[in-house]
Amino acid sequence: MSILVFAEQRDKKIRKSAKEAVSQGRFLADKLGQEVAVLLIGSEISTQVAEVEKYGPHEIYLADNQALELYNTETYSSVLTGLLSQLNPGLILMAHTAMSKDLAPRVAQRLGAGLITDCVDIHLNEEGISFIRPFYAGKILARMKIATPMQFVTLRPNAFPPAERTGKTVIRRLDISLDDPRARTVRIDRLESQGPDLTEADIIVSGGRGLGENDGFALVRNLAELLDAAVGASRAAVDAGWIDQQQQVGQTGKVVSPKVYFALGISGAIQHIAGMGTSKCIIAVNKDQEANIHNIADYSIVGDLYDVVPVMIDQLKAVP
């Protein structure tokens, strides 16, 4: 079972989650006694080859063309399908991102292949390879297998720690010929907040109903900036109109798995916990001692966030 990893770039930069996928590809290839190839798609991205090489793929296929600068379902599907038809790998790994959620099922369908999305763990033993993925937003897990010869899997960011490897990598440039896509990506609009991405961040600072007002997120942002963290929110805060719904964590928002998750003024509704329950360390600040968030937090402070968070900020600033 040879492996192909699709390594996603945005703005000519390889994503952190793509590095995790390449690294996991190499890890599985070693266990299986197989090789791992990587596909990089974009425009003027040759500088990123070295970033991918660090994680030890045997080959890198480079699809570098001006028409591939912005992600587009049809052009990217065409490049990926072309390479897969040529290499015929058994396993295709991608990070579980906006891009792959769009791309993987489209290409899998074209090639008659099964797909497991949002995989959080991979089991490999004498019975073959199987994949753990959450159902009901993590309230339950399933161990699944794919029955087709070609198997697509998207990996949850932050679930597969990357490890740098040494080894020889062969670089191959792909010849690209593309039809004009029917749906054209004309531009990308960026959100103002330029902190780390919510799904890939090591630390997330989230605010909820307990903020009480729109301006409360200024305090959340202050703490986040200090920690180089992403800003998240509960559904209550989003529905109140205090923050863009793109920042919502939970069952109807984003599912995240950072190292540290700060829940500030968040009650801990089942819907929210489904989106952040697998964080490695959860810190709760809530003045309500009975709030459910205290039951799932690793560390709890019972107190008004407007009293506690400024103390956090002061003390963190004093940390050398």
Add this chain to the structure above:
Amino acid sequence: MNIIVCAKETFDTETKIGLNQDGFIDESLVKYILNPFDEYAVEEAIRLTENEEGQVSVVSASRKDPSQALRHCLATGVDRAVWLDCSGLNAADGHVYAEVLAQWISAQRYDLIFCGKEAVDDGASEVPSRLAEILDLPQVNVASKLSINGGKAEVRRDIEGGAEIIEVNCPFLLSAQKGLNEPRYPSMRRVLQAKKMAIEKVKIEELGLSEAALKPFTLVEEYIMPPPKRAGKLLHGSHQEAVAELITILKDERKFI
């Protein structure tokens, strides 16, 4: 303008999930609703056809009767509700449901296909793209804004930290994200009317699908309850003391910061 909305009945997001003695999800604990993301798809379809000719059909492919969700759609204002009855299948996955939906849809007249961006139960976001591929349609997933004029559309597709702006002509497939609109609550009068409206039922055996199309690509080997969270630690003392202890733990003990 004719719009087909693909909808799924799913568990209420507030539901607690447990396993029964056979290791399957205990459905007796579950309350069923229309998948929240499908609500945005239904609402958008109704708004687009409100002041012009055309029909909104909602279709659901499932092994379990989705009448509750479909009645909600009828009460909201869709013209027609169809259940593609897959109860004859032992198992089905995103691929199978996409094949079933595509087979039925390909015999209909439509300008647009709408779906929710994912179902909150499996969260796979697999069916919309597979469906678009089978129907050979362009797709725009995770749409949070749609403007359409004379068959030409501009769609805002949410991505990490921003959005892609996409131009596409009808027909195409769109999957709806929160933010696309504010779904309406049906009035009591409409809820009562919807109770009397018919839900069409189509047995998938009547659709003429091949055996290959109905064979799942993926299978669940076992369900596992996630490990219970160990008890956390309440940090005592003044806020100054509690925060100092927390920072020591994060920095020195667990090396997170």
